[in-house]
Amino acid sequence: AQSVAQPEDQVNVAEGNPLTVKCTYSVSGNPYLFWYVQYPNRGLQFLLKYITGDNLVKGSYGFEAEFNKSQTSFHLKKPSALVSDSALYFCAVRDSRDKLVFGAGTILRVKS
Amino acid sequence: DVKVTQSSRYLVKRTGEKVFLECVQDMDHENMFWYRQDPGLGLRLIYFSYDVKMKEKGDIPEGYSVSREKKERFSLILESASTNQTSMYLCASTGTGFDTQYFGPGTRLTVL
Numbered sequence: 468a469q470s471v472a473q474p475e476d477q478v479n480v481a482e483g484n485p486l487t488v489k490c491t492y493s494v495s496g497n498p499y500l501f502w503y504v505q506y507p508n509r510g511l512q513f514l515l516k517y518i519t520g521d522n523l524v525k526g527s528y529g530f531e532a533e534f535n536k537s538q539t540s541f542h543l544k545k546p547s548a549l550v551s552d553s554a555l556y557f558c559a560v561r562d563s564r565d566k567l568v569f570g571a572g573t574i575l576r577v578k579s
Numbered sequence: 580d581v582k583v584t585q586s587s588r589y590l591v592k593r594t595g596e597k598v599f600l601e602c603v604q605d606m607d608h609e610n611m612f613w614y615r616q617d618p619g620l621g622l623r624l625i626y627f628s629y630d631v632k633m634k635e636k637g638d639i640p641e642g643y644s645v646s647r648e649k650k651e652r653f654s655l656i657l658e659s660a661s662t663n664q665t666s667m668y669l670c671a672s673t674g675t676g677f678d679t680q681y682f683g684p685g686t687r688l689t690v691l
Contacts, residue, residue: 476619501679510583510669510682511622557621565610565629565673566637567680569622 469494469562473570480548482579488543490558490570499561500541502532505572506554514556517541528552548577582606583683585670591689598657600686602670609675611653613637613645616667616685628653660690 470493480486492498499518503511515526522534532543543556553576559567586601604611610629614622614637624637626645634645642664646654653672657664670683 503682508588508685508687510684511671513679513681516679565675566612566624566627567622571619571621 469560469568471500471558471560471568471570473556473558473573475573476571477574477576479576479578482550482577483547486545486548486552486575486577488556488558488573488575490541490543492539492541492558492560494560496563498534498539498541500532500534501559501561501567502526502530502541502543503557503559504528504554505557511557514543548575550577550579553577583670583672583681585668585683585686587686588684589687589689591691592657592660593691594661596657596660596690598660598688598690600655600657600668600670600688602653602655602672602683603651604653604672604681605651606672606674606681607650608672608678608681609650610673611647612671612673612680613643613653613655614669614671615639616669622669625655660688662690664688665690 472491501516502514505511515524517524517534525531556573558570582605612627613625628634628647644656668686671680673680
């Protein structure tokens, strides 16, 4: 069965510093991976996805993610964090029937 | 622009009441999903539907049912609400293949 793990409940960074939110996955077959962001009392917003091709995927709001097959990871990154990036981030993997399996989520706090 | 709407943002119901949560998408998507979101547990799939009048159980269907009479509308029903169904409910839709799942704003349901 497909699964994802987000090993950190919370990540704290200073504004202007680079940020990384970690995700590892377990799949049978090719992985199709997604990152979503959720602001307080809102639904999930799509950030980016990896289907195939380049291991570095660029997404919305300056975010990117690096797919690493040997480490089964799909970490979310941003070169310079903003206070407005503070939110809850979810990693997800698509299973064989178009369903998404989500990680538990990571709270990102960016302090000024 | 992509649009998934949910009938209520906040809902308060009493134990034993029948509760209807409605979701409408305007993207002509075949697939629709209902999740519940609880702190530390991420998103868990309740039910999903690949077509009108079709429904399949997700990971936590107990205590819930669904209805999909029209392609654009997917309803979640709590036959007899219980306090352990207090949660955030999120609806999503997607087309076929590797399309992105788009989410509604969520309904925060409190059962007293």
